[in-house]
Amino acid sequence: MTNQEIIDELKQPEFDQALRALYSLYFENIVSQVVANGGNRDDGADIFQDAILVLVEKVRTGKFRGESSVKTFLSAIARNLWLFELRTRDRRKNREMSYSRSTESGITEIEYGLQKDNKQYLDELFGQIVAVCKRILQGFYYEEKSMKDLLTEFDFENEQVLRNKKSKCMKKVKELLLSNKSLMENLKPLSLYE
Amino acid sequence: MNNPDIDSLLDDLLKGSISAEVLKKELEDDPLINPDTEIEAHFAAAKAIRRYAVVSKVQSFHRSFLDELSTSSPVQPESPVRKMDLLKWTMRVAAVFFIVIGGWLAFEYNQNSSTGIYKEIYQPYNLNTDRGIGDISAHNMVQDFKELKFDKVIEAFEELEKSNQREKFLAGYSYLETGNFGKAIIQFNEILADNKEQGQRLYNDEAEYYLGLSYLKLHDISKAIDILEKIQSNPDHTFHEKVTKWTLRKLKWLN
Numbered sequence: 001m002t003n004q005e006i007i008d009e010l011k012q013p014e015f016d017q018a019l020r021a022l023y024s025l026y027f028e029n030i031v032s033q034v035v036a037n038g039g040n041r042d043d044g045a046d047i048f049q050d051a052i053l054v055l056v057e058k059v060r061t062g063k064f065r066g067e068s069s070v071k072t073f074l075s076a077i078a079r080n081l082w083l084f085e086l087r088t089r090d091r092r093k094n095r096e097m098s099y100s101r102s103t104e105s106g107i108t109e110i111e112y113g114l115q116k117d118n119k120q121y122l123d124e125l126f127g128q129i130v131a132v133c134k135r136i137l138q139g140f141y142y143e144e145k146s147m148k149d150l151l152t153e154f155d156f157e158n159e160q161v162l163r164n165k166k167s168k169c170m171k172k173v174k175e176l177l178l179s180n181k182s183l184m185e186n187l188k189p190l191s192l193y194e
Numbered sequence: 195m196n197n198p199d200i201d202s203l204l205d206d207l208l209k210g211s212i213s214a215e216v217l218k219k220e221l222e223d224d225p226l227i228n229p230d231t232e233i234e235a236h237f238a239a240a241k242a243i244r245r246y247a248v249v250s251k252v253q254s255f256h257r258s259f260l261d262e263l264s265t266s267s268p269v270q271p272e273s274p275v276r277k278m279d280l281l282k283w284t285m286r287v288a289a290v291f292f293i294v295i296g297g298w299l300a301f302e303y304n305q306n307s308s309t310g311i312y313k314e315i316y317q318p319y320n321l322n323t324d325r326g327i328g329d330i331s332a333h334n335m336v337q338d339f340k341e342l343k344f345d346k347v348i349e350a351f352e353e354l355e356k357s358n359q360r361e362k363f364l365a366g367y368s369y370l371e372t373g374n375f376g377k378a379i380i381q382f383n384e385i386l387a388d389n390k391e392q393g394q395r396l397y398n399d400e401a402e403y404y405l406g407l408s409y410l411k412l413h414d415i416s417k418a419i420d421i422l423e424k425i426q427s428n429p430d431h432t433f434h435e436k437v438t439k440w441t442l443r444k445l446k447w448l449n
Binding site: 013015016019020023027045049052053056057060118119122123125126137138140141142143160163164166167168170171173174177178183184187188190192 | 197198201202205208234235236237238239240241242243244245246247248249250251252253255256259260
């Protein structure tokens with residue numbers, strides 16, 4: 001896959017092919033980069049996953065359009081994620097204040113922190129949502145399927161029953177979000193995907 | 195307005211189908227609803243759902259990739275083991291090769307040794323095929339011979355003051371069968387000499403053939419070759435088929 005094909009697919013609901021290409025092309029490079037800078041392979045794998053999440057976020061919000069190569073972008077992201085991680089570990093030891101500063105990839109440490117925190121918050125939040133709700137909500141808001149299409153995937157009597165169920169599911173998500181001020185604040189500056 | 199209807203309006207706003215003003219106007223009649231809060235929560239929920247979907251997909255793929263890597267990664271860390279396996283495999287192949295080759299060489303050596311060739315071309319003499327020239331009534335050599343009592347044949351022969359070609363042959367063969375190869379050679383040579391002298395061929399083929407075998411037993415390869423070449427070059431020889439060119443070639447290697 002070319003860089004442009006990878007970028008184009010990352011905008012789609014299903015992007016396994018792009019992930020496969022990214023992992024096969026760049027995983028070992030990034031892991032080696034982290035290992036060469038004091039990390040281990042597990043650290044490298046974690047950093048690569050986070051770098052991929054940053055890339056997908058940037059592509060979906062239209063902030064990465066392929067001006068630099070995916071490899072260069074991932075490498076810069078990974079380097080800064082790792083530096084951020086090292087500083088975070090160091091701060092944990094020294095109880096230092098953290099300062100936000102710009103990085104080569106145009107992402108601040110606060111953004112890295114938010115990215116990492118958001119991932120954790122989202123896991124916790126959706127861990128409290130039943131599977132059928134997650135499927136309905138993802139089908140509607142992420143895959144952008146119509147209620148009519150969704151009705152064929154679920155065992156509901158009619159579209160209105162499904163609509164009611166979706167509304168209940170959404171209400172639960174909103175309640176959990178409103179109870180998590182940090183996540184709400186973190187989500188505010190983020191744009192909806194393009 | 196119930197929640198599903200409000201959600202539908204919020205979804206329309208999310209999709210850009212309606213403006214925030216239109217939505218707020220629709221909700222203004224319900225004093226329990228704060229439109230701004232509803233919009234903020236709905237947008238935050240939509241962002242959370244979308245990002246969670248992406249995170250889930252990447253995490254899921256990541257796990258699968260690491261699983262694949264862990265099942266295939268023994269290739270790298272265990273490459274020395276692989277090399278050991280390869281080395282073992284190579285050694286095993288080499289061992290099998292040497293066993294096979296060694297076995298073949300041992301077999302060939304055994305076959306190519308005079309003893310081996312003896313076994314290869316040896317054919318027991320069957321007295322039923324004897325071209326009888328009259329029985330020997332003074333002793334029991336024929337019957338003893340048929341009964342494979344070679345010692346008795348020899349005993350009877352050695353008591354004879356004078357022997358004919360048949361007696362010499364039975365004696366020579368009996369010497370051969372009992373390991374008296376020198377004496378066997380003497381008897382077979384006498385037969386050949388007598389035949390040559392008298393211009394006859396009584397027991398001539400048998401004498402030549404078993405003479406050759408006797409030489410093999412004594413590891414006298416040169417003399418064995420001489421006599422066996424004679425048999426091999428004569429298609430009419432009684433034992434021609436027993437001696438092949440390959441037999442002679444192997445004997446020459448031994449010589």
